[in-house]
Amino acid sequence: MDAAPGPPGVSPASALPSSSWSLMASELSVLFRRLRTWAMLLALAAIPILIAAAVKLSSHPVAPGRGPPFLDRITQNGLFVGVTAMVVSVPLFLPLTVGVVAGDTIAGEANLGTLRYLLVAPAGRVRLLLIKYAAAAAFCLAATLTVAAAGALAGVALFPVGPVILLSGDTIGVGESAVRSLLIAAYIAVSLLGLSAIGLAISTFTDVPVGAMAATIVLSVVSQVADNLPQLEWLHPWLFSHYWLGFADLLRQPISWTSFSDNALLQAGYIVAAGALAYGKFTSKDVLS
Amino acid sequence: MTEASPPAELAIETQGLSKRFGHRAAVDGIDLAVPRGSVFGFLGPNGSGKTTTIRLLLGLAAATHGHIRVLGGEMPRQLATVLPNVGSLVEGPAFYPFLSGAANLRRLDSADLHASPRTRAARVDEALERVGLSHAAGKKVRAYSLGMKQRLGIAHALLRPRELLVLDEPTNGLDPQGTREVRSLVRSLSAGGTTVFVSSHLLAEVEQMCTHVGVMSVGKLVAQGTLHELRAAGKATIRLHTPDIEAAVRVLSRLGLQSELSAPPPGSYGPDGQSLVSTGPPGHEVAPETIVAALVSDGVRVRGFGVEDASLEERFVSLTGEGFDIAG
Ligand SMILES: Nc1ncnc2c1ncn2[C@@H]1O[C@H](COP(=O)(O)OP(=O)(O)OP(=O)(O)O)[C@@H](O)[C@H]1O
Ligand SMILES: [Mg+2]
Numbered sequence: 126m127d128a129a130p131g132p133p134g135v136s137p138a139s140a141l142p143s144s145s146w147s148l149m150a151s152e153l154s155v156l157f158r159r160l161r162t163w164a165m166l167l168a169l170a171a172i173p174i175l176i177a178a179a180v181k182l183s184s185h186p187v188a189p190g191r192g193p194p195f196l197d198r199i200t201q202n203g204l205f206v207g208v209t210a211m212v213v214s215v216p217l218f219l220p221l222t223v224g225v226v227a228g229d230t231i232a233g234e235a236n237l238g239t240l241r242y243l244l245v246a247p248a249g250r251v252r253l254l255l256i257k258y259a260a261a262a263a264f265c266l267a268a269t270l271t272v273a274a275a276g277a278l279a280g281v282a283l284f285p286v287g288p289v290i291l292l293s294g295d296t297i298g299v300g301e302s303a304v305r306s307l308l309i310a311a312y313i314a315v316s317l318l319g320l321s322a323i324g325l326a327i328s329t330f331t332d333v334p335v336g337a338m339a340a341t342i343v344l345s346v347v348s349q350v351a352d353n354l355p356q357l358e359w360l361h362p363w364l365f366s367h368y369w370l371g372f373a374d375l376l377r378q379p380i381s382w383t384s385f386s387d388n389a390l391l392q393a394g395y396i397v398a399a400g401a402l403a404y405g406k407f408t409s410k411d412v413l414s
Numbered sequence: 415m416t417e418a419s420p421p422a423e424l425a426i427e428t429q430g431l432s433k434r435f436g437h438r439a440a441v442d443g444i445d446l447a448v449p450r451g452s453v454f455g456f457l458g459p460n461g462s463g464k465t466t467t468i469r470l471l472l473g474l475a476a477a478t479h480g481h482i483r484v485l486g487g488e489m490p491r492q493l494a495t496v497l498p499n500v501g502s503l504v505e506g507p508a509f510y511p512f513l514s515g516a517a518n519l520r521r522l523d524s525a526d527l528h529a530s531p532r533t534r535a536a537r538v539d540e541a542l543e544r545v546g547l548s549h550a551a552g553k554k555v556r557a558y559s560l561g562m563k564q565r566l567g568i569a570h571a572l573l574r575p576r577e578l579l580v581l582d583e584p585t586n587g588l589d590p591q592g593t594r595e596v597r598s599l600v601r602s603l604s605a606g607g608t609t610v611f612v613s614s615h616l617l618a619e620v621e622q623m624c625t626h627v628g629v630m631s632v633g634k635l636v637a638q639g640t641l642h643e644l645r646a647a648g649k650a651t652i653r654l655h656t657p658d659i660e661a662a663v664r665v666l667s668r669l670g671l672q673s674e675l676s677a678p679p680p681g682s683y684g685p686d687g688q689s690l691v692s693t694g695p696p697g698h699e700v701a702p703e704t705i706v707a708a709l710v711s712d713g714v715r716v717r718g719f720g721v722e723d724a725s726l727e728e729r730f731v732s733l734t735g736e737g738f739d740i741a742g
Contacts, residue, residue: 147531151524159512238508239522242570245472245504246525247497253525411475 145256148248152260156226162264165222166271172218173210173276177203181283203284204302207276208376211309214272215316215369220345223317226264227324228338230257231407235332235414250408258325258400265317266310273310277303295378305375312372312385319365319395320345326403332414365395424483425450425578425609426471431480433466440466442633443480448611448626453604455620455641456613458630459734464613465505467630468582471611472502485577498528501576503584507567511556515547515566518555523573541569546595560587568596572603579603581612585619597623617727631734644729652705655718657687662714666692669700669708687717 156162180199191197193213198205231254234240243253280286289302297305324341331337348366351357361367368388374381426448433441441463448454458464469475471482473490482489487496509518519538523529529537542548545565555563564587571579581600585593600610600623614620620627621641628638637644652671656662663673673692702721709716 145527147524151521155510155513155521237510238506239510241469241472241474241504242502242508242522243525244474245497245500245502246522246529247473247493247527248525249494249527252527409476411469413469413475 145252148252149256149259152256153263156260156264157267162226165225166268169214169218169222169268169271170275172214173206173272174279176210176213177206177276177279177283199280199284201285202289203280203282203286204277204289204299204306206280206284207273207306208309210272210276211269211313211372212370215313216349217346219268219272219313219317220320221342222268223261223265223320224324224342224345225338227261227321228328228336228341229334230261230325231328231403232331232334232337233328235412236334238414240414241412244412251404254325254329254400254403254407258322261321261325262314262318265321266314269310269313269317273306277306291376291378292373293377297378308375308380309372312375312388313369315385315389315392316366316369319392319399322396322399322403323365326399326406329403329407329410363391365391367391423450424448425452425485426454426611427483428471429481431467431470431482432478433463433470433475434478439478439633441470441477444630444633444635445638446628446635447638448609448628450609451604451607452626453600453610453612453624454626454628455624456611456628456630457615457617457620457730458613459615462630462734463633464630465582468502468504468580468611468613471580472497472500472504474504494527498526498574499577500580501571501573501578502580502582503567503571504580504582506583506586507563507570509555509563509566512554514552514554515558515562515569516542516551518566519570519573522570526574529574537573541572542566544572544599545569561589561592564588565592568599576608578609578611581610583613583615585614585616593619617730629730629733636733637729651722652692652702653718653720653722654690654692654709654716655687656690656709656714656716658714659688659690661712662690662709665708665712665714666690666705669705671700671705687715689718 176196177199180196193209195205195209195212199209231240234243244250248256286299288296288298289305290296320341323344324337327340328334328337345366348364349369352361352364352366368384368391371384371388374384424447426446428444428446430443430445431441432439432443444463444467446467456464456467466475470477471484471489473493476490484496485499487493489496509515510521513521516538519541520534523534523538524531539548539551542551545568547562547565547569550558550562555566558566564584568581568584571581579600584600585596588596597619600612604610604625612620612624624641626638626640627644629636629644653676654662654666654673659675666673671692673690676689676691702719706716706719
């Protein structure tokens with residue numbers, strides 16, 4: 126132990142600023158060493174691979190306008206595999222995996238009983254919430270990057286690769302298009318931050334992780350359905366899924382950042398609101414699991 | 415603990431501590447006083463509120479009424495400075511089944527703001543060694559037996575030097591060997607100056623390792639004190655062997671003791687003579703030498719004489735009721 130005055134084993138609170146990082150590192154390692162996380166990332170990686178294989182093996186060319194956006198362009202340029210796969214996974218597959226991770230944050234620990242041992246360590250309730258959220262956000266990024274990376278690999282392996290024609294008609298090189306892919310991945314990761322915060326908040330209300338996961342996923346579906354109902358038009362700009370597919374602006378020259386910033390602002394609003402709810406619930410909760 | 419707080423006489427102190435679930439009180443106005451350096455046995459039948467009390471002490475649940483001080487700090491307000499000095503096992507061990515025993519301990523240790531990451535690996539090894547789990551350190555907890563998990567839970571409580579250990583039924587699921595090891599571990603920790611607060615419904619266990627006892631019954635603390643005080647509050651029994659039964663009964667009843675005939679103990683004192691068992695009302699103490707002197711001066715031939723403390727079990731049953739009904 127540190128050679129600090131006072132009772133044995135006690136060091137001044139300020140002596141170890143690194144210890145918050147220590148819990149963060151531990152949180153990430155528990156999340157990313159878990160079989161379930163790997164299974165979800167592998168399933169996400171399978172989406173672009175499946176798309177690429179299906180396009181490659183199919184005998185007739187894809188007619189423009191049929192199937193998901195950009196699907197028809199894959200045969201000419203493999204770089205579109207990743208973009209197509211991201212479009213396909215945004216409505217369901219990504220929210221599904223994010224719902225599992227975010228819904229599990231607190232409820233999963235409560236279910237295992239480890240929550241009480243983290244709290245008597247003492248981890249600090251607010252600190253634990255922040256670290257859990259940071260880890261869930263890291264998963265959002267890892268999930269979208271997995272789709273983008275697997276898409277790039279599958280595209281390069283199966284199709285010709287060359288300059289990309291943007292939606293605005295301009296042409297960009299392979300390097301620049303890789304940057305655009307990463308920007309789309311970042312856009313989608315940001316899109317999922319609000320949902321993660323909602324999952325975290327729900328997770329503080331229950332000791333049953335499956336319940337929190339299901340509720341989070343159902344909410345993501347409800348939000349998208351509501352976004353498609355013209356009767357609820359007044360509500361649309363407030364739905365956390367409203368800008369989920371709005372990343373086409375990143376495929377123009379010059380890049381239009383309006384949808385990116387609108388999306389980021391909306392997600393920040395959800396983070397604040399859901400975060401306040403999670404804080405209010407978790408800091409006053411009796412941990413009886 | 416901060417250096418500002420005064421050294422407290424009591425490691426745990428509660429006043430009127432209550433916890434309600436709905437309108438049912440799980441803990442009902444208890445005033446605990448656990449002296450520093452003691453091994454405090456927290457006894458009570460199933461459902462009497464032991465675990466709930468421990469949750470309140472550790473700030474896991476909020477009390478409905480009452481005040482708590484742990485190691486001189488008010489709980490839960492000073493939780494952040496108090497808890498690093500407290501090791502605990504609450505309602506059985508809980509771990510990540512997909513991590514190894516050692517990885518679990520490292521994980522939980524990293525949650526402690528005051529635990530140094532530099533010494534973590536060494537402390538984990540040492541704690542595992544202490545509970546005899548070194549050989550299973552790398553094994554996934556999923557593959558641990560109940561007793562191994564219990565040992566790992568105790569190892570977790572010992573990850574750092576502690577001023578106070580709060581152990582909720584630490585020998586649950588352990589084999590006799592493991593139970594003995596826990597007892598000797600508790601003794602050695604206590605000898606090193608750690609206060610140990612251990613809940614149990616196993617009387618023999620408490621009798622063997624505790625210096626102080628508190629007895630819970632349906633959410634109330636019905637008795638508290640040193641083990642000796644608690645036993646003394648029960649009825650001491652004297653056992654007498656003599657051929658002069660009638661004279662002996664007369665003398666004993668003059669001293670306020672009630673007698674009845676009993677079977678002579680094995681390996682008896684001779685063919686003539688019978689055994690008497692006498693007890694006084696609770697709190698009525700007559701010194702053994704006074705009894706013997708009175709008997710002898712009345713010409714009773716005392717062939718055998720003994721004093722037996724009330725067993726803690728009798729005391730426990732008389733305090734908490736005999737049945738197997740669980741309060742609920
Ligand atoms: N989460 C809860 N909700 C409602 N009632 C509860 C809850 N937890 C405990 N109780 C009630 O509080 C009472 C005390 O329970 P507690 O777990 O403290 O008992 P205990 O003394 O630890 O018992 P055991 O020896 O079985 O561990 C019981 O009557 C129980 O039904
Ligand atoms: Mg209990």
